[in-house]
Amino acid sequence: MNENLFASFATPTMMGLPIVILIIMFPSMMFPTPNRLITNRLSTLQQWLIQLTSKQMMTIHNKKGQTWTLMLMSLILFIGSTNLLGLLPHSFTPTTQLSMNLGMAIPLWAGAVITGFRYKTKASLAHFLPQGTPLPLIPMLIIIETISLFIQPMALAVRLTANITAGHLLIHLIGGATLVLSNISPTTALITFIILMMLTILEFAVALIQAYVFTLLVSLYLHDNT
Template sequence: MNLSFFDQFMSPSLLGVPLIALAILAPWVLLPAQSDRWLNNRLMTLQSWFIFTFTKQIFTPINHNGHKWAMILVSLMMFLISINLLGLLPYTFTPTTQLSLNMGLAVPLWLATVLIGLRNQPTVALGHLLPEGTPTPLIPILIIIETISLFIRPLALGVRLTANLTAGHLLIQLIATAAFVLLPMMPVVSILTSAVLLLLTLLEVAVAMIQAYVFVLLLSLYLQENV
């Protein structure tokens, strides 16, 4: 029973072929593409409003050199939100519960922001490793601590997204199993548990969107430090 709870996080396969690529392509198939018509339908209007609002909120504090990242970060935001929400449907798989996928997104983007800072403004980028006004005896220790914190950033990005989604999915399955087991013995308790499960599902929908937003927001903050 304990092992079956974690089976939902295993990458599905068909005839030995992993199907995680199919799950990753699902948002590309479901999201509507822009058309040449003057008037769009409600879904396209809502999508355009969301992209415009998100782009304005993320890139307002960043200078014009960082606006080149708008397409990458907005696409990443839509990709993560779509995958996280699709993973809440029954008989589906959430690719963002795999640490390998999240690290594959976090490490290259974080490294790109660091390399941009070292190329465009190396003095400022290296200056982040040593806060201003540091006492001389503490300089070596603070440089080591800031360097470690710099390299922990991509790990924190990937682990945060993986842990939050994994914990939410696991808690939903545990409560759903409890409600199913209690139904023949204690129907009233089972109904109350199902109500808690409904509220938890709504919370997990919010978590799926918030974690995607936090992932992209932190990347934008790293970019803001280096442009």
């Protein structure tokens, strides 16, 4: 039971070779690209959503922070599309892997922190010791602030991994219960099937929300350092 439950989180292979890179590249091929002067409704909707998201996320940034707009928009599109494609049957969700999420979170966090130390050195160092701190608490407070700084990328990665993994596990468990109950009690199976449909709709929303939250937190880290 445990093997079947977590089998969907195992890295898929083809002829003994992992195909994670191909799966990661697949969502980018799903977005429509306008190849003519007159775009269709799907391309127009895509452009409108990107402009709306970038406007809400990048308004608080100065000119230096707004140079990250393209990367942050690419990040939210990648995470959102990967999460949504992972909801398809017999599919694999790369964002359920903590290693991949750390691979996204650590470089982005490090880039924001390095930018802060380069252009706002005094303000960045001031975060480690708030003004008015009592003298006996200074060493402890510096240690706490340092730990909180280095735990930020871990929090980003674990939040995304836990939310996506928990949703997939719930869908798997309720789906298995629906199949078992279909031979025992059709009425109960119908109720669990309705719950499964509602949970699937919720997971679609969670997939998009988690992409937005991940990118928004990176944007806030960048705002604090530019």
